[in-house]
Amino acid sequence: MNPNRTRVAPRLRRVFAQPEHASLVVLVAMVVIAAILQRNFFAPTSLMLTIDALGPLILLTMGQAVVMVCGALDLSSGAALSLYTCVLTWIMESGHPLTGVLALGVTIGVAVLVGVVNGIGAGYMRISSVVVTFATSFVWLGIALFIRPTPGGQSVNWFNAFFAYDSVHGMPKPLLTFGTVIPPVLQLVLLACLIWFLISKTTVGRYIYAVGGGEDSAYRTGINTARTKTIAYVINALFILLAALFFVGQNQSGDARFGEPFTLQTIAAAVVGGISLTGGRGSVYSAIVGAVIIELVNKIIFFANIPYAYGTLIAGLIVIFAIGVSQLYTIYSQRSLAKRNAPQ
Amino acid sequence: MRVAESQRRAWSVRGSYERHKRIITAVGAIILVFVLGNILVGGFLNVHEILITVKLASFLALFGLCQMVVMAAGNAGLDLSVGYTATIAAVFTAPIMNGHNGHLWLAVLVAVAIGVMVGLANGILSSYARLPSLVVTLAMAEVLQGIINIYTAGRMINGTPSPVLQTVAAKSTGMVPNMVFVLAVVALVALVVLYRTKLGAILFGVGENETTAYLGGINTKRVRTLAFMASAVIASLIGLLLLGNMGNAFKDMGSSYVLPSIAAAVVGGVSLRGGNGNFIGVILGAILLQALLNLLVALGWGDAGKWTGFGVVLYVVLIAYVGDKRTR
Numbered sequence: 099m100n101p102n103r104t105r106v107a108p109r110l111r112r113v114f115a116q117p118e119h120a121s122l123v124v125l126v127a128m129v130v131i132a133a134i135l136q137r138n139f140f141a142p143t144s145l146m147l148t149i150d151a152l153g154p155l156i157l158l159t160m161g162q163a164v165v166m167v168c169g170a171l172d173l174s175s176g177a178a179l180s181l182y183t184c185v186l187t188w189i190m191e192s193g194h195p196l197t198g199v200l201a202l203g204v205t206i207g208v209a210v211l212v213g214v215v216n217g218i219g220a221g222y223m224r225i226s227s228v229v230v231t232f233a234t235s236f237v238w239l240g241i242a243l244f245i246r247p248t249p250g251g252q253s254v255n256w257f258n259a260f261f262a263y264d265s266v267h268g269m270p271k272p273l274l275t276f277g278t279v280i281p282p283v284l285q286l287v288l289l290a291c292l293i294w295f296l297i298s299k300t301t302v303g304r305y306i307y308a309v310g311g312g313e314d315s316a317y318r319t320g321i322n323t324a325r326t327k328t329i330a331y332v333i334n335a336l337f338i339l340l341a342a343l344f345f346v347g348q349n350q351s352g353d354a355r356f357g358e359p360f361t362l363q364t365i366a367a368a369v370v371g372g373i374s375l376t377g378g379r380g381s382v383y384s385a386i387v388g389a390v391i392i393e394l395v396n397k398i399i400f401f402a403n404i405p406y407a408y409g410t411l412i413a414g415l416i417v418i419f420a421i422g423v424s425q426l427y428t429i430y431s432q433r434s435l436a437k438r439n440a441p442q
Numbered sequence: 443m444r445v446a447e448s449q450r451r452a453w454s455v456r457g458s459y460e461r462h463k464r465i466i467t468a469v470g471a472i473i474l475v476f477v478l479g480n481i482l483v484g485g486f487l488n489v490h491e492i493l494i495t496v497k498l499a500s501f502l503a504l505f506g507l508c509q510m511v512v513m514a515a516g517n518a519g520l521d522l523s524v525g526y527t528a529t530i531a532a533v534f535t536a537p538i539m540n541g542h543n544g545h546l547w548l549a550v551l552v553a554v555a556i557g558v559m560v561g562l563a564n565g566i567l568s569s570y571a572r573l574p575s576l577v578v579t580l581a582m583a584e585v586l587q588g589i590i591n592i593y594t595a596g597r598m599i600n601g602t603p604s605p606v607l608q609t610v611a612a613k614s615t616g617m618v619p620n621m622v623f624v625l626a627v628v629a630l631v632a633l634v635v636l637y638r639t640k641l642g643a644i645l646f647g648v649g650e651n652e653t654t655a656y657l658g659g660i661n662t663k664r665v666r667t668l669a670f671m672a673s674a675v676i677a678s679l680i681g682l683l684l685l686g687n688m689g690n691a692f693k694d695m696g697s698s699y700v701l702p703s704i705a706a707a708v709v710g711g712v713s714l715r716g717g718n719g720n721f722i723g724v725i726l727g728a729i730l731l732q733a734l735l736n737l738l739v740a741l742g743w744g745d746a747g748k749w750t751g752f753g754v755v756l757y758v759v760l761i762a763y764v765g766d767k768r769t770r
Contacts, residue, residue, distance in 0.1 A: 240752075
């Protein structure tokens with residue numbers, strides 16, 4: 099027997115028992131497949147398009163990840179995204195740059211309110227988070243429809259800065275170069291990462307993991323579990339707002355039904371990124387990996403010349419497949435870890 | 443002696459109030475909505491209008507039965523795919539019947555088969571793979587919608603329901619819509635099966651306390667899977683009735699029932715934790731939501747008012763009935 103071989107195998111298995119590592123391997127495989135299918139995948143222009151498509155899903159998934167780490171789920175994230183785009187384009191008037199500031203302020207307020215309403219139901223009243231956010235998703239949809247029954251609205255010119263600097267009038271030259279080096283959507287993602295980095299260093303960040311790991315034990319150690327959950331929902335709402343800023347910059351319009359398909363994708367992406375559906379485990383940054391995988395799968399399907407009508411079916415199957423495999427994987431790796439840690 | 447008698451009466455009145463609190467609240471709310479509609483819009487408080495409301499609510503109540511069965515099995519189960527299951531059943535059976543009674547049996551068979559397949563997939567994924575049922579059934583809804591999209595891409599959905607189905611779902615006997623009789627029969631069957639058979643006891647037992655049921659020798663995962671199958675089969679049969687009522691099948695015929703069906707079940711006092719459920723309450727919940735919808739439509743608030751109204755009702759009822767605040 100070769101002693102090296104016997105030592106490598108268990109170490110390898112231990113590396114793969116971490117869901118994050120497994121999803122990194124999947125990520126590399128996806129990039130390879132996408133690069134084979136799309137010849138100019140690494141060309142700057144197509145890479146820019148990929149990043150623009152990726153950014154919003156990353157932001158939404160990071161928000162969903164915060165809520166999932168806290169042991170809850172948010173089925174209203176897509177509807178909230180639509181609501182923010184509607185509120186933003188409702189307040190803004192294209193001729194008055196100052197209305198953009200007002201719109202931003204009001205929408206931040208709306209986002210906090212959205213988080214608090216979800217938090218009251220799932221945190222303070224301790225109702226199953228999925229049912230509460232399912233109910234609120236229709237409230238957001240209804241309010242968005244009141245504001246904007248048909249897609250439309252207007253936006254101020256400087257809001258384009260959230261999508262591309264070069265379409266903003268009078269943008270100074272150095273900023274313009276900065277915008278081409280780091281595209282605006284990447285800046286938004288970095289901002290979200292910074293926000294989460296700062297929060298995760300505070301006690302609140304630790305509490306979010308503690309509540310997700312075991313709500314009752316967290317409660318008994320004196321953590322205000324209801325407030326912690328509400329804060330997680332507010333963080334989620336703010337990350338969704340960042341995605342809404344990008345979309346308004348891109349489309350200059352609001353649409354009450356535009357966010358719906360995102361909800362399931364964010365959950366699937368977070369799970370693929372290694373975040374446990376039961377909470378308490380997984381890194382919020384690894385949600386980025388999950389979002390990239392899901393978006394690349396979408397891209398691969400697009401380049402595989404599958405008819406448009408098949409889109410919804412495949413999206414649904416991917417979610418079921420992704421969540422199912424991740425869950426079985428988690429059960430398997432927990433079992434194998436438990437077996438190894440058991441006294442011989 | 444007299445004192446004791448009256449005291450016992452008082453106790454029993456209070457006891458029955460406690461037991462039927464949610465049903466009494468639902469009836470009160472229904473009356474309130476009708477009176478409000480009569481004051482604000484007018485024409486709400488007549489026999490014809492009330493019977494039409496009950497008829498439209500009966501479809502919703504049947505969807506509520508789907509939710510009730512899944513909720514009763516516990517584990518925070520809900521079925522978000524019911525509306526889409528109904529749609530797909532209607533879309534696939536309409537060309538089979540094509541306006542004749544001869545192929546009705548085949549249509550029912552196909553509908554049941556669709557229900558069994560959808561329910562089996564939902565049940566296996568949520569009870570054996572231990573995934574949250576809301577996420578599973580939401581993804582299933584997307585899959586079903588995708589199948590409908592593919593089937594209807596670039597082609598008309600042809601076919602009309604058989605005359606028997608139309609008579610059952612759309613016509614009336616005298617003043618009473620036939621759907622009211624259907625609902626009464628279904629309610630009777632549901633009450634007997636859930637409260638007078640072993641099957642019902644097992645379902646509630648698993649929902650009430652999974653560990654006890656498991657230790658009592660019940661295959662709890664199989665019971666949950668069966669609950670999802672029952673829900674999907676009922677949903678696809680509702681699809682047939684919707685087809686009979688509307689006269690033709692279309693893409694979004696069932697999807698708008700999903701949220702109100704959950705709201706109807708919760709308003710009717712079905713616990714999200716499982717282990718109970720009273721179909722009479724669900725029917726009242728459905729009538730309340732339908733009356734509310736009529737009011738919102740009559741006020742001219744349309745889609746926006748409908749979704750905001752239903753969402754707010756579900757949120758408020760969840761907080762009032764399910765909320766379990768913890769104080770230190």
